Amino acid sequence: MERKTKINAETGKQELVITREFDLPLDLLFRAYIDPEIIEQWMGTKVLKFDCKKHGSYQLETTDPKGNKHGFNGVIHEFVPEKKISRTFEMENTPFGIQLEIYEFEPLTDETSKLTMHVIYESVEQRDQVLKLPFAQGINMAHNRIEEVVRQLK
Amino acid sequence: MNLRRDVFQAIADPTRRAILLLVATQSMTAGAIASNFDTARPTVSKHLQILTECELLEQTQNGREIYYHINANKMKEVADFIEPFRQMWDDRFNKIETIMKKYKSK
Numbered sequence: 364m365e366r367k368t369k370i371n372a373e374t375g376k377q378e379l380v381i382t383r384e385f386d387l388p389l390d391l392l393f394r395a396y397i398d399p400e401i402i403e404q405w406m407g408t409k410v411l412k413f414d415c416k417k418h419g420s421y422q423l424e425t426t427d428p429k430g431n432k433h434g435f436n437g438v439i440h441e442f443v444p445e446k447k448i449s450r451t452f453e454m455e456n457t458p459f460g461i462q463l464e465i466y467e468f469e470p471l472t473d474e475t476s477k478l479t480m481h482v483i484y485e486s487v488e489q490r491d492q493v494l495k496l497p498f499a500q501g502i503n504m505a506h507n508r509i510e511e512v513v514r515q516l517k
Numbered sequence: 518m519n520l521r522r523d524v525f526q527a528i529a530d531p532t533r534r535a536i537l538l539l540v541a542t543q544s545m546t547a548g549a550i551a552s553n554f555d556t557a558r559p560t561v562s563k564h565l566q567i568l569t570e571c572e573l574l575e576q577t578q579n580g581r582e583i584y585y586h587i588n589a590n591k592m593k594e595v596a597d598f599i600e601p602f603r604q605m606w607d608d609r610f611n612k613i614e615t616i617m618k619k620y621k622s623k
Contacts, residue, residue, distance in 0.1 A: 368606050368610055369603075385610070385614055387617050395613045395617050401620075404612075404616050478610075491529075495525065496602070497604070498598045
């Protein structure tokens with residue numbers, strides 16, 4: 364299987380780089396990141412505020428299956444249309460701190476484009492925690508599944 | 518075994534990573550491993566103990582000597598730990614692609 368999304372996370376560093384080539388022209392890829400309605404669709408979140416300009420800020424909110432609300436927010440530091448967005452990102456009420464995200468958008472052909480996401484965390488430990496999050500959730504899900512199966516056996 | 522000790526903690530230490538690199542190609546005794554480091558022998562022993570406890574290293578008795586070698590399966594598990602994170606982003610990006618293709622046709 365072709366791996367379109369690549370993650371480069373060197374051991375002992377507090378940053379990581381995510382790259383992805385899209386089967387989309389540059390303008391459409393960029394729009395997916397700045398149009399609140401579209402962001403709501405692909406992120407599965409509510410956009411409370413989205414002021415996409417230098418010194419602007421944004422606020423997002425998701426509701427998990429249990430009905431708990433989770434807030435996210437950040438400030439935009441650099442905004443160059445169809446080229447670059449630098450912003451902070453914070454998951455509220457988590458120990459993950461505030462991360463700095465640098466998005467670079469570039470055209471490959473008229474119909475394809477590439478996104479490079481450079482994410483810098485406060486510490487190596489925080490980066491590793493974030494990296495392990497989906498891994499840990501996967502293990503939890505496996506555990507829950509095992510519990511279910513065992514319960515049915517009773 | 519200390520259950521709080523996980524593999525990621527184990528490979529976070531540079532000396533332990535160096536030990537894993539050393540034994541990656543050949544089995545070695547504790548003495549042979551220690552001779553590659555300036556660190557005191559008991560310190561190296563402690564590192565070997567941690568790596569063995571979290572199953573990154575395995576021991577084989579050969580006469581009076583204990584040889585350490587790498588547990589390839591466990592190492593693969595570690596190499597794969599980033600995969601769910603990659604998968605999460607891949608799913609997210611695929612969604613962008615699907616959604617934006619609808620806008621393309623308009």
